[in-house]
Amino acid sequence: MDTKNLPVGVFDSGVGGLTVAKEIMKQLPKEKIIYFGDTARVPYGNKSRETVIAYSRQIVGFLLAKGVKAIVVACNTASAFALEAIAGDVPVPIIGVVKPGARTASKTTKNGRIGIIGTEGTINSGIYTEYLSELDPGISVFGKACPLFVPLAEEGWLDDPITVDVIRRYITPMLEKDIDTLVLGCTHYPLLAESIRKVAGDNVNLVNPALETALELARILREKDLLSDGSDVPHHRFYVSDGAEKFRSFANSILPCEIIETRDVNVKVFGQP
Numbered sequence: 660m661d662t663k664n665l666p667v668g669v670f671d672s673g674v675g676g677l678t679v680a681k682e683i684m685k686q687l688p689k690e691k692i693i694y695f696g697d698t699a700r701v702p703y704g705n706k707s708r709e710t711v712i713a714y715s716r717q718i719v720g721f722l723l724a725k726g727v728k729a730i731v732v733a734c735n736t737a738s739a740f741a742l743e744a745i746a747g748d749v750p751v752p753i754i755g756v757v758k759p760g761a762r763t764a765s766k767t768t769k770n771g772r773i774g775i776i777g778t779e780g781t782i783n784s785g786i787y788t789e790y791l792s793e794l795d796p797g798i799s800v801f802g803k804a805c806p807l808f809v810p811l812a813e814e815g816w817l818d819d820p821i822t823v824d825v826i827r828r829y830i831t832p833m834l835e836k837d838i839d840t841l842v843l844g845c846t847h848y849p850l851l852a853e854s855i856r857k858v859a860g861d862n863v864n865l866v867n868p869a870l871e872t873a874l875e876l877a878r879i880l881r882e883k884d885l886l887s888d889g890s891d892v893p894h895h896r897f898y899v900s901d902g903a904e905k906f907r908s909f910a911n912s913i914l915p916c917e918i919i920e921t922r923d924v925n926v927k928v929f930g931q932p
């Protein structure tokens with residue numbers, strides 16, 4: 660098959676990366692996606708850098724074995740901890756979600772006060788603060804780890820009163836800092852966007868890095884002459900490390916296409932890319 664028509668690999672610790680896959684489907688409707696959700700090992704957010712790097716290497720190895728032409732790390736935690744460590748060993752273009760998210764936030768803020776919510780790993784890595792101050796040293800960044808958000812999203816409690824209470828508890832101190840922009844710095848969080856909006860109010864812009872990530876993917880594929888020519892039906896494939904059926908029904912509730920099949924795979928057998 661022509662390299663152009665090979666699929667794009669997308670991965671996350673679970674369902675969160677579907678928010679990025681959805682945006683790629685919208686912006687690049689001719690591309691085929693191979694998605695991997697590491698549902699057996701979610702969450703990544705409270706794991707060490709070394710563990711997240713090891714898991715990411717296995718998944719990248721799996722995606723490369725499936726013949727992908729590019730990889731999107733649709734997980735902020737893996738983008739923060741593993742992207743730089745593994746990118747040099749990966750023979751295809753690989754991008755993460757943090758740089759696109761930081762870029763969007765810096766363009767969105769008017770008062771230079773930005774809140775970042777994410778996993779403990781992402782927030783403690785300081786990566787958003789680093790990129791944002793490179794983009795504009797005058798920006799003030801307020802980070803908050805929200806470890807309960809991922810289990811709530813994985814459970815599908817997207818608009819539940821309990822979810823709204825948990826959100827309020829995490830983000831109220833940040834809202835008191837007069838932020839005008841809030842980055843959803845974990846790919847699971849856009850699933851909770853309606854509930855986050857209820858707490859944050861209409862004066863705070865919510866930034867979902869997915870759009871800018873999909874646009875960056877489009878730019879890179881175009882530059883490298885890797886955009887699909889559309890001669891093939893975009894047939895997406897989904898793999899998880901556990902609970903394929905639960906994943907499939909959740910994915911069907913948020914994606915624009917129907918997923919017929921999701922397969923369980925053991926990624927541990929895939930080592931170094």
Ligand code: DGL
Pocket residue numbers: 671672673675676701702703704705733734735736737778781809844845846847
């Ligand atoms: N969705 C991921 C992220 O963007 C991982 C969340 C988790 O597994 O803790 O950080």
